[in-house]
Amino acid sequence: VTTERTLILVKPDGVARGLAGEVLRRIEAKGYVLEAVELRRAPRDLLELHYAEHANRPFFAPLVDFMSSGPVLAVVASGERVIEGFRSLAGTTDPTTAAPGTIRGDLGRTWDAPVQQNIVHGSDSVESAEREISIWFPFLVR
């Protein structure tokens, strides 16, 4: 058994639409363990670190603007292969075509909103998970 940790965010659109509880419910229903949960407004400098891999992409500034536009629910969850498992629960990046049964596929988005409003973030590797956890929850660094 490879127990991993991942950093999950319910983005401002998800919190504003009242979907934070539904996302937590799906995480817990799958059997993952909640290690930390915190509702907070993220400052731009934290978000720029979080999304550093996208710093040169054209959607970087709008993404940081959006992510700082309202509170996010930051979550650390643990479990066997939780990094890949949560990405699977979340569905593909664009909710328009994300598979039914997934968070993005089931809960969609506001249709005239950009793709960045896709309800959740989930780390994509062990390295990113530990890097992102150190940004959001420094007290959880091992």
Ligand code: DAT
């Ligand atoms: P994911 O969140 O599925 O890991 P990502 O890491 O490639 O996707 O991108 C981070 C976020 O940036 C994503 O959740 C939504 C936004 N984004 C990605 N590609 C985009 C694009 N082509 N145009 C606008 N926003 C985009």
Ligand code: MG
């Ligand atoms: Mg990503």
